[in-house]
Amino acid sequence: MLKVLDVLSLPVFKDFRLVTDNSGLYNEISDAKLYEDATESTIPEIYRKGVFIILSPSILLERPDNPNGIIMALIERQPSAICIKEVVFSSLRQELVDRANALHVPIFFFADVFLDEILYAVKNSLTPYEINTLNVNRLARILLENITESQIEYLAREINPLFYNNVICGFCIPKDQENLPNAAAALFEEYLHNSTPGQKAGKYAYSVLKWPRGISFIYTTGARQTNMRERLMEKISQSGIEPTQVSIGVSNPYHELRFMKKAFNEALYAAIDALLLQKQTRDYDQIGLIGFLAPFRNDEWTDTFYYNFLNPLDQYDKTNDSNLMQTLLAFVRNGGNIAKTAEATFQHSNTIRYRMDKIKTILGLQEAPDAEIQLYLFVRLHEMKKLLI
Numbered sequence: 001m002l003k004v005l006d007v008l009s010l011p012v013f014k015d016f017r018l019v020t021d022n023s024g025l026y027n028e029i030s031d032a033k034l035y036e037d038a039t040e041s042t043i044p045e046i047y048r049k050g051v052f053i054i055l056s057p058s059i060l061l062e063r064p065d066n067p068n069g070i071i072m073a074l075i076e077r078q079p080s081a082i083c084i085k086e087v088v089f090s091s092l093r094q095e096l097v098d099r100a101n102a103l104h105v106p107i108f109f110f111a112d113v114f115l116d117e118i119l120y121a122v123k124n125s126l127t128p129y130e131i132n133t134l135n136v137n138r139l140a141r142i143l144l145e146n147i148t149e150s151q152i153e154y155l156a157r158e159i160n161p162l163f164y165n166n167v168i169c170g171f172c173i174p175k176d177q178e179n180l181p182n183a184a185a186a187l188f189e190e191y192l193h194n195s196t197p198g199q200k201a202g203k204y205a206y207s208v209l210k211w212p213r214g215i216s217f218i219y220t221t222g223a224r225q226t227n228m229r230e231r232l233m234e235k236i237s238q239s240g241i242e243p244t245q246v247s248i249g250v251s252n253p254y255h256e257l258r259f260m261k262k263a264f265n266e267a268l269y270a271a272i273d274a275l276l277l278q279k280q281t282r283d284y285d286q287i288g289l290i291g292f293l294a295p296f297r298n299d300e301w302t303d304t305f306y307y308n309f310l311n312p313l314d315q316y317d318k319t320n321d322s323n324l325m326q327t328l329l330a331f332v333r334n335g336g337n338i339a340k341t342a343e344a345t346f347q348h349s350n351t352i353r354y355r356m357d358k359i360k361t362i363l364g365l366q367e368a369p370d371a372e373i374q375l376y377l378f379v380r381l382h383e384m385k386k387l388l389i
Contacts, residue, residue: 002029002126004052004081004106012121016083016108020097024104027080031134032122034115034161035059035074049078054118057085068093075100075107083108083118119161128192132210135159139209139216142261149258156257162205163220167260168228168253169267170217170236172246173275173387180213187215187241194240206235213387214271215241216264220257228253229283247274248281269294272387276333276380289380297384306385309378312362324362327355332379336372 005025007013030050036059053074059067067089074082075096082100086109092100100107110118123131138155141147147155157163174183188210206219217239219232229250236248249271251263266284273290274282284291296302313325327345331352334340338356342349357366365371 002122003027004029007052007122007125010121010125012113012117013108013110015112016110018106019092019109020100020105020107022106023101024081024106027104027106029080029122029126031126031131032119033158034119051077051079052081052083052122053079054083054115055085056115057087068096071096071107072099075103075105078103078105081106081108083110085109085115086111116162128188129210132188135207135209136211139260139264143264152260153257156260159209159218160205160207160220163207163218163257164205164222165220165257166222166224166228166253166255167218167220167257167263168232169219169251169260169263170232171214171249171264171267171271172217172236172241173214173249173271174246175275176245177275177386183245184210184212184214187246190241191215191239194238204231208239214246214268215239216267218260218264224255233281243280247271247279249274250281250283252284265295266291268388272384275387276383278333289377290384293377293380294384294388297381297388302381306378306381309363309374310382313359316362324355324359327352328359328375329379329382331356332376336376 003025004027007029008016008025028050029052030048032052032054034054034056036056055071055074059070071082071084071092072095076099082105084107090109092107097107135158138158142152142155156167172187174180174187176183188208191208203223204219204221206217209216209218217232217236219228219235221228221231225231232250233248237243249267249269251266251270254260254263269290270282270284270287272294273287274280276290293302313328317323317325327341327347330345331338331341334344338349338352341347342352345352359375360366360368360371363374365374368374
């Protein structure tokens with residue numbers, strides 16, 4: 001685990017001045033945050049033990065009545081360290097120094113360094129997988145919890161403090177479905193190998209996150225550009241990920257960060273559609289039924305429909321040592337074309353016809369006018385459930 005002492009060797013820290021004792025220099029750093037928009041009352045909710053805090057001068061300048069109160073509140077949270085710019089003041093009250101020493105919280109003063117440089121120096125020193133875990137957990141809260149729009153924006157900027165309001169997402173799913181977790185990890189390693197050490201503040205900001213089943217790209221920009229999709233695809237192509245190894249989904253662009261949840265899901269659903277249709281890239285507005293089915297994949301009624309198909313086929317295959325399920329999957333993937341399914345499964349066309357008739361008999365679909373539609377829906381649900389939680 002990264003310690004405060006470790007980051008002091010980075011060039012950005014060369015002129016930092018320690019104003020407390022050195023008892024906290026071996027504190028472990030769990031994360032790094034720029035403190036710029038909280039109050040004493042909200043600090044306990046936001047900042048936890050182990051966070052490396054860079055204190056924005058604007059906070060203290062806006063609170064001339066009680067700047068020391070803010071610093072004391074931060075000390076009480078036992079962060080790994082606190083950095084304060086000398087533009088505010090160059091010394092601390094003794095009571096603050098004593099309390100920081102008692103809780104082993106090192107406090108540094110610095111002058112001619114940008115806050116963003118410190119933030120990224122620390123974050124980029126943490127192992128990529130530690131940072132990834134933190135950010136995946138934050139995005140998971142956005143995706144899965146019933147939170148307010150302001151909380152979504154807050155968590156989004158926890159992922160990347162430089163995020164702008166205009167956002168578009170991409171998702172890459174490995175085509176190697178037999179070894180999906182390892183394939184996703186390999187994609188992330190490829191990205192890390194090809195990514196630059198840091199990111200300067202500019203007209204855009206982006207983050208890349210590894211998931212068990214793929215890699216997500218979140219791209220934001222400060223202007224309502226018409227080429228956001230182009231810029232996102234640029235970032236994906238620069239990541240070192242081989243395009244032939246993945247299916248890529250792209251969301252619609254949104255002009256408020258609070259729509260990140262929608263953008264992420266759109267990209268994920270589009271990637272699944274691309275994978276199932278064996279396409280290189282799919283935009284969300286190009287997909288059809290997947291966009292309707294995916295949000296309801298775990299609905300009670302959807303599950304009833306799904307398992308009414310899965311259980312009988314599963315049971316038949318186990319009892320008879322057959323592979324009707326694989327035949328059905330291949331049949332739907334090949335657009336219901338008997339000849340293509342036979343070619344894909346190395347079977348005779350008559351064998352495919354016999355197996356499809358058997359499947360319909362087992363499921364009671366012999367006379368159903370919409371049998372093909374029901375089978376299509378089932379297969380799409382089955383494949384989505386493999387890729388989605």
